[in-house]
Amino acid sequence: xxxxxxxxxxxxxxxxxxxxxxxxxxxxxxxxxxxxxxxxxxxxxxxxxxxxxxxxxxxxxxxxxxxxxxxxxxxxxxxxxxxxxxxxxxxxxxxxxxxxxxxxxxxxxxxxxxxxxxxxxxxxxxxxxxxxxxxxxxxxxxxxxxxxxxxxxxxxxxxxxxxxxxxx
Amino acid sequence: xxxxxxxxxxxxxxxxxxxxxxxxxxxxxxxxxxxxxxxxxxxxxxxxxxxxxxxxxxxxxxxxxxxxxxxxxxxxxxxxxxxxxxxxxxxxxxxxxxxxxxxxxxxxxxxxxxxxxxxxxxxxxxxxxxxxxxxxxxxxxxxxxxxxxxxxxxxxxxxxxxxxxxxxxxxxxxxxxxxxxxxxxxxxxxxxxxxxxxxxxxxxxxxxxxxxxxxxxxxxxxxxxxxxxxxxxxxxxxxxxxxxxxxxxxxxxxxxxxxxxxxxxxxxxxxxxxxxxxxxxxxxxxxxxxxxxxxxxxxxxxxxxxxxxxxxxxxxxxxxxxxx
Numbered sequence: 001x002x003x004x005x006x007x008x009x010x011x012x013x014x015x016x017x018x019x020x021x022x023x024x025x026x027x028x029x030x031x032x033x034x035x036x037x038x039x040x041x042x043x044x045x046x047x048x049x050x051x052x053x054x055x056x057x058x059x060x061x062x063x064x065x066x067x068x069x070x071x072x073x074x075x076x077x078x079x080x081x082x083x084x085x086x087x088x089x090x091x092x093x094x095x096x097x098x099x100x101x102x103x104x105x106x107x108x109x110x111x112x113x114x115x116x117x118x119x120x121x122x123x124x125x126x127x128x129x130x131x132x133x134x135x136x137x138x139x140x141x142x143x144x145x146x147x148x149x150x151x152x153x154x155x156x157x158x159x160x161x162x163x164x165x166x167x168x
Numbered sequence: 169x170x171x172x173x174x175x176x177x178x179x180x181x182x183x184x185x186x187x188x189x190x191x192x193x194x195x196x197x198x199x200x201x202x203x204x205x206x207x208x209x210x211x212x213x214x215x216x217x218x219x220x221x222x223x224x225x226x227x228x229x230x231x232x233x234x235x236x237x238x239x240x241x242x243x244x245x246x247x248x249x250x251x252x253x254x255x256x257x258x259x260x261x262x263x264x265x266x267x268x269x270x271x272x273x274x275x276x277x278x279x280x281x282x283x284x285x286x287x288x289x290x291x292x293x294x295x296x297x298x299x300x301x302x303x304x305x306x307x308x309x310x311x312x313x314x315x316x317x318x319x320x321x322x323x324x325x326x327x328x329x330x331x332x333x334x335x336x337x338x339x340x341x342x343x344x345x346x347x348x349x350x351x352x353x354x355x356x357x358x359x360x361x362x363x364x365x366x367x368x369x370x371x372x373x374x375x376x377x378x379x380x381x382x383x384x385x386x387x388x389x390x391x392x393x394x395x396x397x398x399x400x401x402x403x404x405x406x407x408x409x410x411x412x413x414x415x416x417x418x419x420x421x422x423x424x425x426x427x428x429x430x431x432x433x434x435x436x437x438x439x440x441x442x443x444x445x446x447x448x449x450x451x452x453x454x455x456x457x458x459x460x461x462x463x464x465x466x467x468x469x470x471x472x473x474x475x476x477x478x479x480x481x482x483x484x485x486x487x488x489x490x491x492x
Contacts, residue, residue: 012234013357027296032296
């Protein structure tokens with residue numbers, strides 16, 4: 001036991017235990033305890049932040065989807081409105097055209113009838129006047145030469161002539 | 169100072185003067201020098217001259233290994249506490265500088281050593297102990313590799329001209345950058361901490377009676393117990409004994425190898441009576457080899473601190489989570 005390398009040394013043994021336990025106590029109180037707590041808290045914070053970020057990302061995706069859907073819907077609606085209005089306009093135009101055509105037709109018919117009436121009346125009048133004129137002329141010419149029978153026959157003849165000519 | 173001590177000091181001083189006067193006449197005894205560098209200082213020459221305390225025949229003198237441990241403990245306490253306090257005083261706890269490394273260390277020890285062994289329930293109970301154990305052993309191991317105390321001693325003796333005296337605190341520490349963990353008494357004390365940690369862990373986790381029942385698996389035939397109980401009981405003491413021997417022997421071994429190789433310089437000088445040859449051997453063989461061994465020692469220092477810590481954690485974990 002003379003070798004100093006293997007000399008039992010209870011004093012050193014005691015000091016080692018005392019030193020170490022004191023160091024453990026002091027470090028635990030002033031360093032490890034607060035540090036471990038802070039590290040755990042920070043881990044929790046990081047985990048929470050990541051969760052929050054993930055949630056926010058999902059929320060954003062959801063909102064984006066939603067807005068895209070709304071836009072698509074709006075676009076479809078606009079399209080349908082345009083189509084519908086175009087059809088409506090077409091229909092209204094057709095209606096108006098139809099109506100105008102009808103009115104024009106009616107007017108035309110009316111005018112035609114008027115013309116026909118006027119013509120008829122004029123022809124009638126002319127015929128009347130011709131008869132009278134002829135009668136006058138004839139009576140003046142024939143008063144002396146002709147008998148009553150010749151007279152009637154002539155009138156009849158000229159009337160039918162006028163009739164046939166007026167027919168053309 | 170007692171008369172005996174004075175006389176011894178005088179004799180020592182005389183020896184030294186003689187050494188200087190007669191050069192290598194007395195011869196170079198590598199063994200003595202190495203032992204002096206590796207071993208603890210004698211209780212007759214404590215580093216701090218506190219009143220001599222002796223309780224039940226135990227000498228509580230402050231030797232250089234005690235001094236070393238106090239320096240390490242103080243250094244660790246100040247470094248870690250100040251770093252942590254500054255970190256925690258910040259409004260937002262963002263680690264910077266040294267705190268980054270400390271945080272890495274704390275988290276690796278907690279998450280990859282303590283947590284898998286001890287379990288989530290007791291992790292906060294044992295992490296501070298394991299962290300302190302690891303850093304204490306690591307720094308005690310590492311300090312021995314730093315020849316800073318030799319430098320202090322040389323400055324004290326040759327620059328400040330204080331001469332040689334065992335009463336000088338610096339000279340007392342001078343004999344080698346001393347490694348407290350190379351002393352069996354220190355490692356035995358640390359292993360004792362492990363031993364009681366195992367007991368305490370088992371007792372607070374299972375209760376006193378149940379902890380001792382966990383020593384052997386239940387439900388075996390009685391002849392097995394006759395064999396098993398003594399074996400497991402021996403195991404209780406073998407575990408810390410193995411820790412003691414492993415750490416101290418590794419630390420001592422490295423230092424002895426290093427010093428032996430550096431001794432080649434003086435051995436060659438003496439044997440061939442040529443300082444030039446000694447210095448030549450020093451430059452070509454001893455110093456390159458010593459550098460290599462020092463590099464190896466850096467690894468050993470970390471590995472041994474890790475092994476001691478890991479095994480302590482495993483033993484504590486075995487007492488808490490009993491697997492049979």
